[in-house]
Structure formats: structure tokens, C-alpha cells
Amino acid sequence: MCGIVGLYLKNPALESQIGALFEPMLIAMTDRGPDSAGFAIYGDEVENGTKLTLRHEDMNYDWAALAESVKTGLDTSVDFFQNATVAVFKLGCDAATATAFIEETAPEVLILSAGHSIEILKEVGLPEHIAETFNLKGMKGSHIIGHTRMATESAVTMAGSHPFSTGEDLCLVHNGSLSNHNRLRLELKRQGIHFETENDSEVGAGYLMHRLQQGDTLTEALENALKELDGFFTFTIGTRNGFAVVRDPIACKPAVLAETDDYVAMASEYQALTTLPGIENAKVWEPEAAKIYVWERS
Amino acid sequence: MKTLDLANTSLREINQALHDQAGECTEREWKITGAKGDHNIACGLDASLSVDIEGHAGYYCAGMNKKAHVVVHGNAGQGVAENMMSGTVRVKGQASQSAGATAHGGLLVIEGDAGARCGISMKGVEIVVGGNVGHMSCFMGQAGALVVCGDAGDALGDSLYETKIFVKGSVASLGADCIEKEMRDEHIEYLTDLLNRAGMDEDPKSFKRYGSARNLYNFKVDNASAY
Numbered sequence: 001m002c003g004i005v006g007l008y009l010k011n012p013a014l015e016s017q018i019g020a021l022f023e024p025m026l027i028a029m030t031d032r033g034p035d036s037a038g039f040a041i042y043g044d045e046v047e048n049g050t051k052l053t054l055r056h057e058d059m060n061y062d063w064a065a066l067a068e069s070v071k072t073g074l075d076t077s078v079d080f081f082q083n084a085t086v087a088v089f090k091l092g093c094d095a096a097t098a099t100a101f102i103e104e105t106a107p108e109v110l111i112l113s114a115g116h117s118i119e120i121l122k123e124v125g126l127p128e129h130i131a132e133t134f135n136l137k138g139m140k141g142s143h144i145i146g147h148t149r150m151a152t153e154s155a156v157t158m159a160g161s162h163p164f165s166t167g168e169d170l171c172l173v174h175n176g177s178l179s180n181h182n183r184l185r186l187e188l189k190r191q192g193i194h195f196e197t198e199n200d201s202e203v204g205a206g207y208l209m210h211r212l213q214q215g216d217t218l219t220e221a222l223e224n225a226l227k228e229l230d231g232f233f234t235f236t237i238g239t240r241n242g243f244a245v246v247r248d249p250i251a252c253k254p255a256v257l258a259e260t261d262d263y264v265a266m267a268s269e270y271q272a273l274t275t276l277p278g279i280e281n282a283k284v285w286e287p288e289a290a291k292i293y294v295w296e297r298s
Numbered sequence: 299m300k301t302l303d304l305a306n307t308s309l310r311e312i313n314q315a316l317h318d319q320a321g322e323c324t325e326r327e328w329k330i331t332g333a334k335g336d337h338n339i340a341c342g343l344d345a346s347l348s349v350d351i352e353g354h355a356g357y358y359c360a361g362m363n364k365k366a367h368v369v370v371h372g373n374a375g376q377g378v379a380e381n382m383m384s385g386t387v388r389v390k391g392q393a394s395q396s397a398g399a400t401a402h403g404g405l406l407v408i409e410g411d412a413g414a415r416c417g418i419s420m421k422g423v424e425i426v427v428g429g430n431v432g433h434m435s436c437f438m439g440q441a442g443a444l445v446v447c448g449d450a451g452d453a454l455g456d457s458l459y460e461t462k463i464f465v466k467g468s469v470a471s472l473g474a475d476c477i478e479k480e481m482r483d484e485h486i487e488y489l490t491d492l493l494n495r496a497g498m499d500e501d502p503k504s505f506k507r508y509g510s511a512r513n514l515y516n517f518k519v520d521n522a523s524a525y
Binding site for chain 2: 271285286
């Protein structure tokens with residue numbers, strides 16, 4: 001059992017409040033996932049260049065030294081800020097160059113996300129503590145997806161914490177379990193997709209990245225996922241411009257969607273939506289099995 | 299009427315107050331306000347009570363109901379009226395999956411749509427859905443009736459025993475051993491009565507009837523020798 005939540009804003013006026021709107025949604029899913037929690041927030045775009053979210057467990061890690069090393073080593077602009085155990089780096093170079101350099105010169109640092117818009121923040125612990133640690137309620141952005149994990153088949157570690165990102169600005173949260181992830185991981189590795197863990201959900205994210213690299217639209221990638229992924233899943237997916245929800249054809253894992261003129265919200269259970277403004281009059285429904293729901297900015 | 303608010307009374311206290319009516323009934327009419335997707339609201343009732351729930355209910359609302367009449371003035375989560383024995387449960391909005399699962403008796407009315415597996419393994423309950431039902435509805439249904447005023451999803455009535463199914467709209471596909479059957483006068487009469495009791499303004503003649511073809515293993519007398 002896990003909890004997943006997502007919030008996609010249709011009304012840009014709410015972007016300054018997205019963290020405050022989202023925090024109670026994440027905390028409401030503590031019953032479904034008290035072991036670890038995390039979220040991916042989209043916003044504060046870096047148009048030309050790359051944004052990375054980096055993590056080191058030591059709060060006193062010398063991020064300034066790493067920034068200096070990247071700046072000199074890659075001869076590029078570097079701007080960064082620290083938020084608890086993570087640091088967000090904004091670089092003038094492309095993502096592949098930046099991640100390769102950091103993996104090579106600072107292997108003690110974990111790269112949580114790379115892209116133009118995405119920032120992933122996750123930790124082991126109660127959702128409430130994680131929200132507080134990263135000051136979720138003060139965050140701004142256009143869309144955000146989150147996960148609360150109840151570990152069932154692997155340990156309570158950072159490696160098993162969601163969201164998972166395997167490509168630029170793409171991330172995925174998953175409630176369920178995939179059955180064919182080992183075979184699929186091998187195939188995807190051969191296609192050049194890089195995996196950090198043995199987790200089944202990461203394979204779901206890797207599969208979508210692979211399809212998008214092959215030229216699929218998000219909808220096409222999800223249609224292919226429905227054919228190729230075997231197992232139980234409710235997925236919520238974030239991309240630079242969009243937000244998608246899909247359930248496997250059996251639809252064992254719960255999901256509820258709500259839509260108003262201002263937002264689209266997704267949650268494992270309705271309880272997580274009750275604090276949203278105007279929820280009393282929102283269109284609330286259960287997404288159908290094997291049907292793809294996508295909202296994207298043009 | 300006694301009103302209890304989930305905003306300031308715990309669900310345990312509310313359910314206990316309702317359960318206490320099973321001994322000596324001191325209050326027939328109850329209203330529960332402030333429901334925000336809480337699970338297990340009004341479960342295990344065993345008295346002729348009228349219970350109105352304001353807001354959306356979470357999982358297993360009115361589960362195991364006996365004698366009581368429960369109305370959810372909103373949507374209901376998974377397993378509404380699961381294993382109901384008698385009484386009535388009405389959902390004014392939509393219901394999630396496994397509505398009326400394994401229920402033995404009583405009447406479950408869902409005015410909106412019901413999700414997947416509506417009436418799974420039902421054992422005598424009557425279920426009337428104003429909208430559509432999802433896939434695998436009535437799976438292994440043993441007795442009772444499911445009425446769908448909208449459309450039915452895939453694999454309707456898979457591995458059915460004696461449950462009667464009536465659908466007004468389309469059926470995406472029938473499950474194993476489920477077939478369309480003739481609507482005879484006795485079925486029209488039964489459906490007319492059931493629609494009336496559910497308060498649905500529908501023409502019984504516009505429905506089709508589905509049931510078990512009785513061709514699966516358990517229906518073969520030759521297999522009796524296995525025991």
C-alpha cells in the first residue's frame with residue numbers, strides 16, 4: 001500500500017500557493033505510507049541550461065565547493081541554493097554533461113533529478129516531517145506530484161523512495177507492483193536507459209523515458225506502457241508541461257480525480273482532496289481502468 | 299433526529315452510538331455530518347435506524363448493514379454496503395469499486411455510476427445502479443439481482459451462478475458463461491417492482507436480461523463424483 005497525490009494548476013494565479021495547497025494532501029496520505037515520502041515540483045524554469053536536484057545526507061556538505069568545481073571543470077555558469085539535505089543547481093550547460101561531471105567528480109552526491117523545471121525532494125520518514133524539512137508549504141510552481149510509501153517488498157531506504165526520475169523533467173509515482181520489471185530493466189539497459197536502483201517503479205519511469213526518446217507523445221508512451229507493463233499500477237506522471245494519470249486494466253489500486261476551473265487534483269483517496277479550495281463543487285470521479293488522462297500546457 | 303459531526307466526534311464514538319441502538323432503540327433518526335472520505339462510516343448497524351450521511355464517504359461505508367436505512371448524500375468509496383444482510387443503502391452520488399460485494403440481502407441503490415466489480419460474489423442482495431457499472435461486475439454472483447440503467451463494462455457476470463442481471467444500455471463484453479436470456483413476463487414483473495422500490499423512473503421493457511449459461515465445472519453433474 002502507498003499513497004499518491006498530484007496537483008496541476010490551470011489557474012496561474014495559484015502558482016504561488018501550490019506548496020501550501022499540496023502539503024495537506026501529502027500528509028493526508030500518511031495512513032497509506034508512513035515510511036518515506038517525496039514530491040516532484042515543477043516551476044522556476046531554467047530556459048537555457050539545466051537544473052539539477054542533488055542530495056547529500058550531511059546537512060553541512062560543502063555545496064559551494066562542488067559549485068566551484070563544476071564551474072571551473074565545465075567552464076559554465078553555476079547558481080545554487082541549499083534546502084536541508086538537497087541542493088538545487090542551475091547550470092549553463094546541458095544535463096548530460098553536468099550529470100556526467102558530477103557522477104565522476106562527486107560520487108558521494110546523489111542526483112535526484114535533472115531537467116529545466118523539475119525538483120525532486122524526498123526522504124525517509126513521516127510525510128509531515130518531510131514537508132516540514134523542505135518547507136513544502138512555501139514552494140511555488142505549476143504542478144506537483146507526491147508519494148507516501150509503505151514499504152512491502154524492499155527496505156525503507158532512500159533508494160526505494162519515490163518519485164523516480166530517469167530522464168529530464170520526467171518523473172513518476174506508483175502505487176502497486178510490477179511483475180515483469182526485471183526483464184524490462186534488462187531490455188531498457190540495452191537501449192541505454194540508466195537505472196539507480198532495483199526498484200520496480202523506477203522501471204516504469206525508465207520505460208516511459210525510453211518511449212519518449214523514441215518519439216512517442218506522453219499519451220502514446222502511456223498507451224505502450226499499458227501493453228508492456230505487467231502488474232498492478234496507478235501511476236501519476238509529471239513532465240515539464242504536463243501531468244498524467246493512468247491505471248492498469250484491472251484497476252486494483254485506488255485513484256480519484258477532481259477538477260475545477262482552477263486545478264486538476266489526483267489522490268489515492270478522496271480524503272487527500274478535502275482541503276482544496278472549491279472541492280465541494282468540483283467534478284470528482286474515479287479514473288477508469290486502462291484509460292489515459294493527460295493535462296498539458298500548450 | 300440526532301446529529302453527530304465527524305468534525306468534533308470520533309468515528310469510533312459515532313459507530314458505537316449507532317451500535318448501542320441494537321439493544322434498546324432510543325433514537326430512530328440519525329444524521330452524520332462532516333464526512334470527508336472517512337472509512338467505515340456506519341458499519342455493522344443492527345437496528346431499524348434511518349441514517350443520513352452528509353458529505354463523501356470513504357471505504358466500506360454501511361458495511362455488514364442489518365435492518366438500517368443508510369443514505370450517503372455524496373460519493374462512496376470502495377466496498378459500500380459490502381456484506382450487507384438486510385435494510386437499504388442509497389448512494390446519491392457515485393460509488394467506487396466492489397459496491398455491495400458479497401452482500402446477502404437488502405437493497406443497494408447507487409444513483410450515479412458504480413466502479414469495477416460491482417456486486418462481486420453477491421449472495422442475495424438487490425443492487426440498482428442509475429448509471430454505469432465498471433468491469434467484472436457481478437463476478438461469481440451467487441444470488442440476488444443487479445440492475446444497471448446505464449452501460450456495463452467488460453466481463454459482465456463472469457462465472458455467474460444464480461444472480462439475475464438486467465442492463466438497459468450496452469454491455470462492453472460478457473464474462474465466461476454469462477449469456478443474454480429471454481425477458482419473460484415474470485422478469486418484467488420482478489424488474490418493475492425492483493425499479494419502483496429503488497425509485498428509478500425507467501421502463502422495465504427497455505432492459506435486457508443476462509444470466510448463467512450453467513456450463514462451467516460446478517454445473518456438471520459428472521463432477522459431483524469428485525467429492
